[in-house]
Amino acid sequence: MKTLGLIGGMSWESSAQYYRLINEEVRARLGGAHSAQLLMWSVDFARIKQLQHDGDWDALGNEMVDAAQRLQAGGAELLLICTNTMHKLVAEIEAACPLPLLHIADP
Incomplete structure (x- = not known):
């Protein structure tokens, strides 16, 4: 299982929803007491x-790049932004941080 890096805090309510939904999906797929391996940087x-x-x-x-780099330093292997608006900055984040970023526009 990869360690997910969540850029959160925009708002904390949105971040809580991402946390809950990710963990519900991991439990649904893996069963039992499984939960996601993740780190969250909350701005x-x-x-x-x-x-x-x-x-x-x-x-x-700069704020989003800083968050991404902090998550990378903490061991994250994949990034998620826990809000819609800040996906406008995906190019800046991808240019400054080598981790793959799941962009909401990709699907």
């Missing part, structure tokens, strides 16, 4: 919300 949504309001996508990109 402070107040900062993200202000940067979005200000239209500062460079700073937002």
Whole structure:
């Protein structure tokens, strides 16, 4: 099983849903007491919300790249972003972090 790296905190409620759904799917597929191997980096949504309001996508990109690199350093093997809007920054994350990123637009 790969270790998933979740970029969360946008909002924490959304991150909780990703956590729950991922673990429910792992249990459904593997049965018993199985759960996902994952790491989560949770950002402070107040900062993200202000940067979005200000239209500062460079700073937002830096925040997402920082989160991705922290997850990689922690042992993540695959990245997920636990929100829709921040997928606008997938190219920046992929350019700065070699881990595969599951992009919501790919399916």
